[in-house]
Amino acid sequence: MNTTSRLRIALQKKGRLSQDCSELLKKCGVKITWNEQRLIAYAENMPIEILRVRDDDIPNLIFDGVVDLGFVGENVLEEEELGRQYAGEQVQYQKLKRLDFGGCRLSLAVPRDVQYDGVQSLANTRIATSYPNLLKRYMSKNGVPFKNCFLNGSVEVAPSAGLASAICDLVSSGATLEANGLKEVDIIYQSKACLIQRAEPLSVEKQALVERLLTRIQGIQQASE
Numbered sequence: 001m002n003t004t005s006r007l008r009i010a011l012q013k014k015g016r017l018s019q020d021c022s023e024l025l026k027k028c029g030v031k032i033t034w035n036e037q038r039l040i041a042y043a044e045n046m047p048i049e050i051l052r053v054r055d056d057d058i059p060n061l062i063f064d065g066v067v068d069l070g071f072v073g074e075n076v077l078e079e080e081e082l083g084r085q086y087a088g089e090q091v092q093y094q095k096l097k098r099l100d101f102g103g104c105r106l107s108l109a110v111p112r113d114v115q116y117d118g119v120q121s122l123a124n125t126r127i128a129t130s131y132p133n134l135l136k137r138y139m140s141k142n143g144v145p146f147k148n149c150f151l152n153g154s155v156e157v158a159p160s161a162g163l164a165s166a167i168c169d170l171v172s173s174g175a176t177l178e179a180n181g182l183k184e185v186d187i188i189y190q191s192k193a194c195l196i197q198r199a200e201p202l203s204v205e206k207q208a209l210v211e212r213l214l215t216r217i218q219g220i221q222q223a224s225e
């Protein structure tokens, strides 16, 4: 558990959510001097420290109470949560806020020339994904058996490389699917970035700071609507 007196916030070190998260903190009035090499950055004007990690680590840091708050994509949060549930573990955390950036969807896609008549068309095929738990939940809910092909990246080339018949991957503009001769056939999860808090209670001072940040985030999001 994090017992430092500073509020410890995890955010993605380098990636699609990094800039939006650091800009949001800046708009909240948190002054941070970023150092590319450093894992931890300290706010100059508030008792806050920022832990910069891979996005996949953020849900687990929250579930384990190592950090107090985390900014993460709901897709990653849900995937890690399901992973723990499938392993027989209960996870606890609070979702404080859904944010207005990081929007994407987790979708099934097949080669453009393949006929698709609903998810049953994928029965017993092999599906490439970096999100095996979200995929498993969706396929089980629909009663469709399938074979897994887990890839951490380059999922979109799996069909043309002969590794899988379909993919289950994140989509935003659809350009990547298009460029790889694939068509989106089913959306299985809609995601945005979100702010989460560990389950164990924070000190009164830390919780008050969280409330202040939340009020500011609320104001910033309303102003941009």
Ligand code: PRT
Binding pocket: 012, 013, 014, 015, 016, 017, 053, 054, 055, 056, 072, 073, 074, 075, 076, 102, 103, 104, 169, 170, 171, 172, 173, 174, 175, 176, 177, 191, 192, 193
């Ligand atoms: O290194 P680290 O593990 O921290 O980062 P990462 O490479 O795992 O994640 P990153 O930075 O790519 O994405 C972080 C989060 O941004 C994701 O978990 C989503 O919540 C969110 N997000 C929003 C996206 C996209 N949009 C997105 N388009 N994440 C990935 N993509 C990829 C997608 O995988 C595909 O390769 O972009 C491609 C598709 O984009 P379009 O526009 O061509 O459809």
Ligand code: ZN
Binding pocket: 054, 055, 056
């Ligand atoms: Zn990642």
